[in-house]
Amino acid sequence: MTASFRSNQSGFTLIELMIVIAIIAILMSFAIPAYQNYVARTKAAEGVSLASSLRQYVSQAWVNSEDISTLNNGSNGIGAASDYQGEWVQGIQVTGGVLQVNFNNKSPLLAGNSVTLTPIEPGSGGNTGSSLLWSCSTTLPAQLDPCPK
Secondary structure, eight states: OOOOOOOOOOOOOHHHHHHHHHHHHHHHHHHHHHHHHHHHHHHHHHHHHHHHHHHHHHHHHHHHHSOOTTOBTTSTTOOOGGGSOOSSEEEEEEETTEEEEEEOSSSTTTTTOEEEEEEEOTTSTTOOSSSOEEEEEESSOGGGOOSOO
16 A cells, blocks of 8 residues: 655745735835825924924014014024024025025925915904914925914
8 A cells, every 4th residue: 555645735826926916016006105295294394393483582572572573584683594494494584573484405395395484463364362373374285284274
């Protein structure tokens, strides 16, 4: 009596592996652009963060004198626009208390764009309170908008 051994090999066929790779490629085609927008939005948020100290300065100046029209770069203790730089921010322009964050060219999605933070004094622009409110606008595409909602 001879013993015959049958070897059962298990594994995936080439077609099954190709299907899995195709599914992963389709999922990645959605994930990569979403991640790139997330990264660009994070880079844009750096500008709003850098402007926060200047926002506090403008607010304090308004509390002290109720006049922010003279707050400009190079005067009233505010440095030049280039003094306020970051990895993605070229500088922050201050004109009459309005802060304009300009982005550098390191990121193609941000290059040439800006975020503008405008103080709204009480009694104007819908501000019924007793302190400054801030309006945020941007030239960035909507999916990259760093303005707080």
